[in-house]
Amino acid sequence: AQTIHQWPVAEIKAVGSPLSLGCTIKGKSSPNLYWYWQATGGTLQQLFYSITVGQVESVVQLNLSASRPKDDQFILSTEKLLLSHSGFYLCAWSPRGPNQDTQYFGPGTRLLVL
Amino acid sequence: QEKVQQSPESLIVPEGAMVSLNCSFSDSASQSIWWYQQHPGKGPKALISIFSNGNKKEGRLTVYLNRASLHVSLHIKDSQPSDSAVYLCAVSRNNNAPRFGAGTKLSVKP
Numbered sequence: 300a301q302t303i304h305q306w307p308v309a310e311i312k313a314v315g316s317p318l319s320l321g322c323t324i325k326g327k328s329s330p331n332l333y334w335y336w337q338a339t340g341g342t343l344q345q346l347f348y349s350i351t352v353g354q355v356e357s358v359v360q361l362n363l364s365a366s367r368p369k370d371d372q373f374i375l376s377t378e379k380l381l382l383s384h385s386g387f388y389l390c391a392w393s394p395r396g397p398n399q400d401t402q403y404f405g406p407g408t409r410l411l412v413l
Numbered sequence: 414q415e416k417v418q419q420s421p422e423s424l425i426v427p428e429g430a431m432v433s434l435n436c437s438f439s440d441s442a443s444q445s446i447w448w449y450q451q452h453p454g455k456g457p458k459a460l461i462s463i464f465s466n467g468n469k470k471e472g473r474l475t476v477y478l479n480r481a482s483l484h485v486s487l488h489i490k491d492s493q494p495s496d497s498a499v500y501l502c503a504v505s506r507n508n509n510a511p512r513f514g515a516g517t518k519l520s521v522k523p
Contacts, residue, residue, distance in 0.1 A: 343457070343501065345510035358510045389456050397508050401447060404456030 301326040303405040305390050311411045312380050320375040320408050322390030331396030332373040334365055335404075337387040348397045349373060356397070385412045415440040417504050419514035427522055432489040434517045436502030439483065446478060447511065448487045449501040457501055461487070492521045 302325045312318060324330050334346040336359075347365035349355045355365045362381060366374045373390055387409055391402040416439040426432055436446070445464050449457035461476050463469050463485065468477045473490045485504075489496055497520050503511040 342515050343503075343513040348510070391456075398505055398510055399445075399508060401459045401462055402511075403459065404449075407454070407456050409454070 301330075301392070301403065303390060303392060303403065305388075305405040305408050307408060308406070309409040309411075311413065314382055314412055315379050318375075318377050318380050318384070318410070320388055320410075322373040322375075322405055324371045324373075324392050327371075327392065327394070329370060330392040330394065331400075332367060333391040333393070333397075333402060334373065334375050335389040335391060336361065337389065339386060341386070343389070345398075347375070350397055380412045382412050385410055415443065415504060415506070415509075415512040417502055417512045417514040419500075419502050419517050421517060422515075423518040423520070425520045425522060426492055428492060428494060430492050430521070432492045432496070432519060432521075434487045434489075434500050434502075434519070436485045436487075436504075436514055437483055438485070438502075438504045438512075440504070440506055441480065441483060443504045443506045445505045445511075446476075446485050447503045447505075448474075448476060449503060450496075451499045451501055451516070453499075460500075489519075492519075494521045494523050497521050 332349045345358045349367040389407045390405040393400040393402045420435045447462045448460045451457040463478045475488045478485045499516040502514040505511040
């Protein structure tokens, strides 16, 4: 069975500080990977997707970047956090893609920027 | 840009009731619709998807898609307290990122 792990579980960071969030998929080779953001009380919004190692497509510009250094790993980062970055970050994968199939979400990372 | 609207915003029903959730979308070329369930502080979990006009049944869930009226509904039969969650509708066209609705918060009271 496939498992998806996100780290950290939660973060409290200062405005202007850097951020790195991680996601690992086990049990599935060459998955399509996605990063989503959900503002508190807001709708789920796809930020990035990746169909293969080293290739990432941006969907929404939020002063964030993403990278896929390994087949099973997806990283979301920024050098300078903004207050507006607060929210719930979710990693997801699908067997086919991009966006052609049901997506399976991880447990999420809660981020609070102060 | 695709707009996805869900109704009602929230719903409280007694255990065993039939639940009906609605989702309207704006793009008639949308091809794929998914329903997800999200418990507080957790990632969404896929429940059921539909790609063709008509209906699809899986266990206690039935989804109806009417492309002419740009409307899809999810019906949960014999609702249980464990069904209490936010239900999200997601609509996608081709390879574009799915657009999610704001969700319907369901509470099933024992």
